[in-house]
Amino acid sequence: MKILPLIGAAAIATVAASAPVHAQVVIDMSVITCGDFLKGPPDRQDLVASWMSGYFSATKNLSTIDLRYVARNNKVVGDYCKTHKSETLMNAIQKKAK
Numbered sequence: 001m002k003i004l005p006l007i008g009a010a011a012i013a014t015v016a017a018s019a020p021v022h023a024q025v026v027i028d029m030s031v032i033t034c035g036d037f038l039k040g041p042p043d044r045q046d047l048v049a050s051w052m053s054g055y056f057s058a059t060k061n062l063s064t065i066d067l068r069y070v071a072r073n074n075k076v077v078g079d080y081c082k083t084h085k086s087e088t089l090m091n092a093i094q095k096k097a098k
Contacts, residue, residue: 069098
């Protein structure tokens with residue numbers, strides 16, 4: 001009877017030890033350049049673009065985000081960044097996003 005709790009504890013320990021470890025990543029959005037943004041994988045570009053959209057909406061006291069504008073602004077800012085790689089992404093968004 002003492003073997004069952006031991007097997008259960010071993011199973012739980014095995015599952016816990018095999019779970020993936022997720023590192024916390026901190027990104028200073030004010031130092032990302034257009035070049036950095038363009039080098040990132042598409043899913044990271046979407047994440048950064050969505051964050052920036054929310055950030056700039058908040059500066060205008062808007063509590064909603066129109067996903068059509070997120071996609072449009074992502075394209076417009078991405079196109080701008082192709083020719084302004086050393087500019088910060090926040091500046092590019094301020095100039096080009098609507």
